[in-house]
Amino acid sequence: MGNLVKEFNDYRSKMNEKLLADNNKIVKRIFNLDTNAYTEGALDVKTKELLGLVASTVLRCDDCVKYHLENCHKEGISKEEMMEAMGIATLVGGTIVIPHLRRAYEFWEELENVE
Amino acid sequence: MGNLVKEFNDYRSKMNEKLLADNNKIVKRIFNLDTNAYTEGALDVKTKELLGLVASTVLRCDDCVKYHLENCHKEGISKEEMMEAMGIATLVGGTIVIPHLRRAYEFWEELENVE
Amino acid sequence: MGNLVKEFNDYRSKMNEKLLADNNKIVKRIFNLDTNAYTEGALDVKTKELLGLVASTVLRCDDCVKYHLENCHKEGISKEEMMEAMGIATLVGGTIVIPHLRRAYEFWEELENVE
Amino acid sequence: MGNLVKEFNDYRSKMNEKLLADNNKIVKRIFNLDTNAYTEGALDVKTKELLGLVASTVLRCDDCVKYHLENCHKEGISKEEMMEAMGIATLVGGTIVIPHLRRAYEFWEELENVE
Amino acid sequence: MGNLVKEFNDYRSKMNEKLLADNNKIVKRIFNLDTNAYTEGALDVKTKELLGLVASTVLRCDDCVKYHLENCHKEGISKEEMMEAMGIATLVGGTIVIPHLRRAYEFWEELENVE
Amino acid sequence: MGNLVKEFNDYRSKMNEKLLADNNKIVKRIFNLDTNAYTEGALDVKTKELLGLVASTVLRCDDCVKYHLENCHKEGISKEEMMEAMGIATLVGGTIVIPHLRRAYEFWEELENVE
Numbered sequence: 001m002g003n004l005v006k007e008f009n010d011y012r013s014k015m016n017e018k019l020l021a022d023n024n025k026i027v028k029r030i031f032n033l034d035t036n037a038y039t040e041g042a043l044d045v046k047t048k049e050l051l052g053l054v055a056s057t058v059l060r061c062d063d064c065v066k067y068h069l070e071n072c073h074k075e076g077i078s079k080e081e082m083m084e085a086m087g088i089a090t091l092v093g094g095t096i097v098i099p100h101l102r103r104a105y106e107f108w109e110e111l112e113n114v115e
Numbered sequence: 116m117g118n119l120v121k122e123f124n125d126y127r128s129k130m131n132e133k134l135l136a137d138n139n140k141i142v143k144r145i146f147n148l149d150t151n152a153y154t155e156g157a158l159d160v161k162t163k164e165l166l167g168l169v170a171s172t173v174l175r176c177d178d179c180v181k182y183h184l185e186n187c188h189k190e191g192i193s194k195e196e197m198m199e200a201m202g203i204a205t206l207v208g209g210t211i212v213i214p215h216l217r218r219a220y221e222f223w224e225e226l227e228n229v230e
Numbered sequence: 231m232g233n234l235v236k237e238f239n240d241y242r243s244k245m246n247e248k249l250l251a252d253n254n255k256i257v258k259r260i261f262n263l264d265t266n267a268y269t270e271g272a273l274d275v276k277t278k279e280l281l282g283l284v285a286s287t288v289l290r291c292d293d294c295v296k297y298h299l300e301n302c303h304k305e306g307i308s309k310e311e312m313m314e315a316m317g318i319a320t321l322v323g324g325t326i327v328i329p330h331l332r333r334a335y336e337f338w339e340e341l342e343n344v345e
Numbered sequence: 346m347g348n349l350v351k352e353f354n355d356y357r358s359k360m361n362e363k364l365l366a367d368n369n370k371i372v373k374r375i376f377n378l379d380t381n382a383y384t385e386g387a388l389d390v391k392t393k394e395l396l397g398l399v400a401s402t403v404l405r406c407d408d409c410v411k412y413h414l415e416n417c418h419k420e421g422i423s424k425e426e427m428m429e430a431m432g433i434a435t436l437v438g439g440t441i442v443i444p445h446l447r448r449a450y451e452f453w454e455e456l457e458n459v460e
Numbered sequence: 461m462g463n464l465v466k467e468f469n470d471y472r473s474k475m476n477e478k479l480l481a482d483n484n485k486i487v488k489r490i491f492n493l494d495t496n497a498y499t500e501g502a503l504d505v506k507t508k509e510l511l512g513l514v515a516s517t518v519l520r521c522d523d524c525v526k527y528h529l530e531n532c533h534k535e536g537i538s539k540e541e542m543m544e545a546m547g548i549a550t551l552v553g554g555t556i557v558i559p560h561l562r563r564a565y566e567f568w569e570e571l572e573n574v575e
Numbered sequence: 576m577g578n579l580v581k582e583f584n585d586y587r588s589k590m591n592e593k594l595l596a597d598n599n600k601i602v603k604r605i606f607n608l609d610t611n612a613y614t615e616g617a618l619d620v621k622t623k624e625l626l627g628l629v630a631s632t633v634l635r636c637d638d639c640v641k642y643h644l645e646n647c648h649k650e651g652i653s654k655e656e657m658m659e660a661m662g663i664a665t666l667v668g669g670t671i672v673i674p675h676l677r678r679a680y681e682f683w684e685e686l687e688n689v690e
Contacts, residue, residue, distance in 0.1 A: 014152045016672070018569075024269050026547030027561070028257070030206075032553050037206050037256050044193040047162055051200055054171045055207040056556065061520070063559035064207075073516035079597075085166055086602030088121040089521075091145075091152050092170040092179075094403075094439030094629065095609050099638035100439075101602070102590035105676075130447035133454075137424075141612050142446070144604070149440050152601050171441065173554075175291070176405070178444035185355035194252075202256030207520075207553030209284065210264050214293035216257070217245035222249075234439070260551075267551050274542040277507055281545055284511045285518045288488040288669075294552075301475040309367075317371030317512055321490075321497050322515040322524075323671030324633075325379050328402065328406035331372070332360035337361075371497050381563070382486050382666050388690045392622055394659055395606075400667040401631045409667075425617040430626055436605075437613050437630040437639075439601040475677035478684075482654075487676070494670050516671065521635070523674035542621030 002110025008066050038071070046075045049084045057086060057100060059094035065104050073111045082108060116227025123181050153186070161190045165200045172201060172215060175207035180219050188226045197223060238296050241270060272334070275335025280315045287319035295334050296303045303341040312338060347455025353411050383416070391420045395430045402434035402445060410449050418456045428454060462570025468526050498531070506535045510545045517546060517560060518553035525564050533571045542568060576686025583641050613646070621650045624658045632661060632675060635666035640679050655684060668682045 015032055038048045049071045071081055073089035086104060088098045134142055155161045164186045171179030187197055200218060205212045249257055268278045276304045286294030304313055316334060320327045364372055383393045394416045401409030417427055431449060435442045479487055498508045508530045516524030532542055546564060550557045592601055613623045624646045631639030647657055661679060665672045 006325075013563070014141045014563060019561065019565055022543060022565070024540075024543040026263060026546050027543070027553055029263055030547075030550055030555065030558075033206055033256060033259055034558075037203050041199050042193065043165075043199045047165065048199070048203060050158075050162065051203050052166060052207065053629065055169050055204060058170045058174055059208070059556045061559060064556050077159065080599075083158050083597060083599040083602065084158045085162070087495040087605075088152050088163060089170060090439075090605055091148055091601055092167065092174070092435050092439050092441055093603065094435075094442070094634040094635045096437055096639050097439070098609075099606075099636060102587070105594055105597070106592060109193045114588050127447070130450060134450055134465070137428060137450070139425075139428040139432050141608060142428070142437055144436055144608055145432075145440065145443075148601060148604055148608075149443075156262065174441045176444060178440040179265075179441050198252060198254040198257070202254050202260075205260055205554075207554050207556055209552050209557070210260065210293050210551075211289045211291040211552055213260075213264075214390065216293060217242070220245060220249055220252070224289055238529045264500045267548050271544050272538065272680055273510075277510065278548060279545070280503075280507065280511060281514045281548050282552065284515050285549060289518055289553070301468065303385075308502065310369075313367060313369040313372070314501050314503045314508070317369050317375075317510060318497050318511050319515060320375055320669075321371055321493055322666050322669050322671055323496055323519070324665075324672070325375065325671070326381075326404045326406040326409050329363065329406060332357070333369070334431060335364055371493060374493055374668060377488060378493075378666055379487055379601075382663050386659050387653065388625075388659045391660070392625065395622065396625060397664050397667065399626045399630050400633045400664060403634055404667070416610060423617065429616050429618045430625070433612050433626050434630060436608055437627065438634070473676070475680060479676065479680055482658060482680070484655075484658040484662050485664055488669065490665055490673075494673075519671045521674060523670040524671050543583075551653070 002064075002113055004110050005070070005114065008063070008107075009070075012063070012067070035051060046072075046077060048089055049075055050077065050080065050081070053082070054085050054089045054092075057089035057097060057104070058102050060093070062100055064104055065100060066107050069107055069113060075107070079108065079112070117228055119181075119222055119225050122224075123178070126177070127182070146196075156158070161187075161192060164190055165192065165196070168197070169200050169204045171208075172212060172219070174205035175208070175212065175215050177215060177218055180215060181222050184219060184222055185226060186224070194223065194227070232343055234296075234340050235300070236336055236339075238293070240298075242293070255316060267326070276302075276307060279305055280307065280311070284315050284319045284322075286325060287316060287334070288323035290323070290327065290330050292330060292333055296337050299325070299334060299337055300341060303338070309338065309342070347458055349411075349455050350453055350459065353452075354406070354415075356445065357408070357416060374401070378412050382444070387455060391417075391422060395422065399429070399434045401435075402431060402442060402449070403438035405438070405445050407445060407448055411452050414452055415456060418453070419450055424453065424457070426439070462566055462573055464526075464570050465530070466575065468523070468567075469530075472523070472527070477488075496548070506532075506537060508543070509535055510537065512543050514549045517549035517557060517564070520557065520560050522563055524555070524558060525560060526567050527562060528573060529567055533568070539568065540570070576675075577688055579641075579682055579685050580645070583638070584645075587638070605641070621647075621652060624625070624650055625652065629656070629660050629664045629667075632664035632672060635668070635672065635675050637675060637678055640675060642680055643684050644679060645686060648683070654683065654687070659678070
């Protein structure tokens, strides 16, 4: 697995475990909701992951972008589809999104190299 | 047409005309890009409008939300699909999104009553 | 009750009812969490409402500010305490918070006049 | 004076007076800083007002935009200069800035009609 | 002292000294206000630090979060109290706050290990 | 060239090349607009770069700040002028801007040491 991908996942898993062990009820429930929100419903998982990706991008949260990029990649979303979603995010969110777009693109390349 | 919908569209059209007549090159090109970004590509129009809706919602721009709600409605997106997208936006963006969700829901009801 | 207060509460109640009747699971659970998060725990209700107020103010959500101002007022928080919290919010969030501070102050005056 | 301009100034003056009378030290000092920051220094007043305008626009604070538009107009900044600044703000901040651009343009027209 | 804590404090001190030596009047006064705002008043220091923590968290400023976590820890705020405040911040600010929550939790652990 | 400056420019160039080679039309046009927006017009390049700097700072985008700092430096903007612009940004955007101000100051020092 690419370095960026592995590092991100390792830190994320380690800290999520600690947060869930901490037993704060509100935090635990938000984590739980976060899992439920992206399951199939009226919209399919692919669409929902793209929605999560764009929301994370316009709010400029690199870690959230990485998380949804990884899920998008697992769902079989193509690079072209991902880039169309990111293009919308960059247009809506403005040029301040561009540094996040650079990091997202680098992360996606690592995801593809893993295969 | 519902009052909220008509008022929004009238003001939007009037001011967009003035802005485009003003002849600032950057503003004109951004308006132009905004039209292009939501046309069919690797992703279909429905998906792109949902992406625009969620981006607008987490950035809490009521007018942008109204604009994309109207396009979503025209594209035949169901209330249930719209609400799943808005649920993701509320989860990602937090409870500060709720007042915008209330206004979005009211606007959607007017869009449905127009038919 | 002051006009601003009544108008805010009426619209809020009407639309919250509709949103909860809509039956989107994610939205319903977020509403539910929102009630739980401000109940007494390691921190008392007064402190939690001040936290909600400051979070809403720096994120510049007028409706969220109103909601927490009303709860702060019910909890017996004094105008001086409220203003110290709002002073911190204005310092952390910058001068763009000032227009929201003006509207918050006006709303608080109405809350006090109700008594 | 145009309606939008007069209404904005009246409410702003009334509430600022109340806030300053309230005697919260932090709020008073921030108001004081706000006056000092835009006086002539290494940069001239015109440039500083344009900086205030663009900062307010990308942070999407309509009232702050109006305040700086009024000062820009008083400083003799032309419509073309104002629009170039707003073009940069729209590019940096993205299409979510457009609704604020519409309202800014309308406010500027009223400022020009006052003469 | 934990590595994260020491690194953060060292860089912060070094650069703050430079910024204050630079003699920009506005920046100096904002630094000064920042010290005054968190001193005891109608609200006690503990409450004010929690307000600063939550404001920093919803605005997703890791360095500001670290600064207030350190002050909270010095004021004797318990982990449970800190986590209730962070739970409110995560709910109000949404799941994009979670990566900041992970880093905050890690920083708090280091603060506790210092003792 | 200073390390921070070189690292930033190298990564930025490498990833921009990849993004432009990717051929997403929306992204390419936004990059193109970004170049056009800062060329001389009714406002001169110096003023426009200061506007870009302040917009980037209040939106707290470190990479965008670095990019505009570098251009400001090339345009012969003095440290005092840069700091007045950053002072306005810190006042408008609040104390959450301070960590970005620290990093901006460090980057400017490297830009000056390059000469």
